[in-house]
Amino acid sequence: MPNRSLKPKLPKSPSGCPMDSLLRLLMGQWTCYILWVLCTNGPLRFGELKRNVPGLSSKVLTERLRMLEESRIIFRDHHPSIPPQVTYGLTERGKELLTALDELFEIAKRWCVEDESVASPESL
Amino acid sequence: MPNRSLKPKLPKSPSGCPMDSLLRLLMGQWTCYILWVLCTNGPLRFGELKRNVPGLSSKVLTERLRMLEESRIIFRDHHPSIPPQVTYGLTERGKELLTALDELFEIAKRWCVEDESVASPESL
DNA sequence: AAGGGTAGTTACCAAAAAGTACCTACTTTC
DNA sequence: GAAAGTAGGTACTTTTTGGTAACTACCCTT
Numbered sequence: 677m678p679n680r681s682l683k684p685k686l687p688k689s690p691s692g693c694p695m696d697s698l699l700r701l702l703m704g705q706w707t708c709y710i711l712w713v714l715c716t717n718g719p720l721r722f723g724e725l726k727r728n729v730p731g732l733s734s735k736v737l738t739e740r741l742r743m744l745e746e747s748r749i750i751f752r753d754h755h756p757s758i759p760p761q762v763t764y765g766l767t768e769r770g771k772e773l774l775t776a777l778d779e780l781f782e783i784a785k786r787w788c789v790e791d792e793s794v795a796s797p798e799s800l
Numbered sequence: 801m802p803n804r805s806l807k808p809k810l811p812k813s814p815s816g817c818p819m820d821s822l823l824r825l826l827m828g829q830w831t832c833y834i835l836w837v838l839c840t841n842g843p844l845r846f847g848e849l850k851r852n853v854p855g856l857s858s859k860v861l862t863e864r865l866r867m868l869e870e871s872r873i874i875f876r877d878h879h880p881s882i883p884p885q886v887t888y889g890l891t892e893r894g895k896e897l898l899t900a901l902d903e904l905f906e907i908a909k910r911w912c913v914e915d916e917s918v919a920s921p922e923s924l
Numbered sequence: 925a926a927g928g929g930t931a932g933t934t935a936c937c938a939a940a941a942a943g944t945a946c947c948t949a950c951t952t953t954c
Numbered sequence: 955g956a957a958a959g960t961a962g963g964t965a966c967t968t969t970t971t972g973g974t975a976a977c978t979a980c981c982c983t984t
Contacts, residue, residue, distance in 0.1 A: 694905075694908035694909050694911065694912035695832075695836075695904070695905045695908045695909075696833075697908065697912075698904060698907070698908040698911075699832055699904075702827075703826075703827045703829070704941090705827070705941085705942075708819075708823055709820075712819075721960090721961090722960085722961055722962075723959080723960070723961075733942075733943060733944080734961080734962060734963090735942080735943080735944090735962090735963080735964090736941090736942065736943080737962090738961085738962060738963080739942095754961095757960095758949085758950055758951060758960080759949095759950070759951065759952090759959065759960030759961080760950095760960055760961055760962085761960080761961090762960090762961060762962085769911065772907060773904075773907060776900070776903045776904050776907055777904075779900040779903060780819070780822060780823075780897075780900050780901075781818075781819045783822070783896060783897060783900055784818040784819045784821065784822040785818050785819075787818070787822075787893065788818035788821075828971090829971080829972075845930090845931090846930085846931055846932075847929080847930070847931075855973095857972075857973055857974075858931080858932065858933085859932090859933080859934090859972080859973075859974090860971090860972060860973080861932095862931085862932060862933080863972095878931095881930095882930080882979085882980055882981055883929065883930030883931080883980075883981065883982090884930055884931055884932085884980090885930075885931090886930090886931060886932090
């Protein structure tokens with residue numbers, strides 16, 4: 677049986693600022709992308725999730741999932757069958773978080789369009 | 801004269817996703833905190849900014865400011881007087897971004913309160 | 925005339941993060 | 955009977971970051 681001992685080691689936010697803890701969590705590479713995949717695809721098994729994020733290693737995926745689970749942003753549903761079946765999905769907190777991240781996404785898209793129209797002006 | 805040659809080296813988002821570029825920018829340590837300080841205090845000079853973010857080194861501050869300037873999230877106002885006077889502040893883009901980040905901040909605060917009330921339930 | 929403040933830059937080093945490869949234990953499929 | 959798939963864990967290496975200290979050039983203050 678896997679012992680789930682991989683240490684997530686969030687530095688525990690010495691400043692005590694709530695935003696600091698949240699940023700520290702989201703700032704890790706892949707983290708937001710993992711959340712976005714879980715949001716658009718619904719709950720996924722470990723392997724499916726990994727296949728949906730090309731380039732992501734098992735090690736890092738496990739770390740990220742542990743941190744997100746600990747913060748109750750995602751849930752972990754474990755069926756100790758053979759082969760084992762573990763499903764991850766967004767909790768209510770996770771969905772709430774995604775609505776905020778979605779706003780960032782909208783901004784990113786808007787800026788991208790703006791930048792393109794600056795790069796190639798319509799005056800031809 | 802400082803030659804402003806410090807390479808910001810954003811990995812240029814190989815995936816081409818707009819959100820990826822934005823996250824790559826915001827994800828760096830201190831970046832969001834710098835933006836928050838500029839938002840709450842208004843435009844600040846380099847030294848003032850540094851003093852407002854304890855623990856942040858000149859090197860990293862310069863790197864972050866260059867990246868944010870390049871993305872037009874902050875502006876850089878340079879008066880080549882002696883001593884030199886350089887002021888940084890949020891652009892319209894920056895202010896737009898901060899409204900989105902503020903929502904994350906609200907979520908972080910709410911969760912923090914929730915977690916405390918779970919840790920010490922009112923049933924005494 | 926020595927020290928401090930201005931806004932950085934550079935080189936060097938230490939720490940943290942991420943990637944790689946290989947391992948479990950069991951079943952199903954080829 | 956060997957390979958592949960399940961969900962990770964472990965050890966090792968490499969890459970990326972961030973911090974430190976010293977430096978620029980010029981002025982004002984003590």
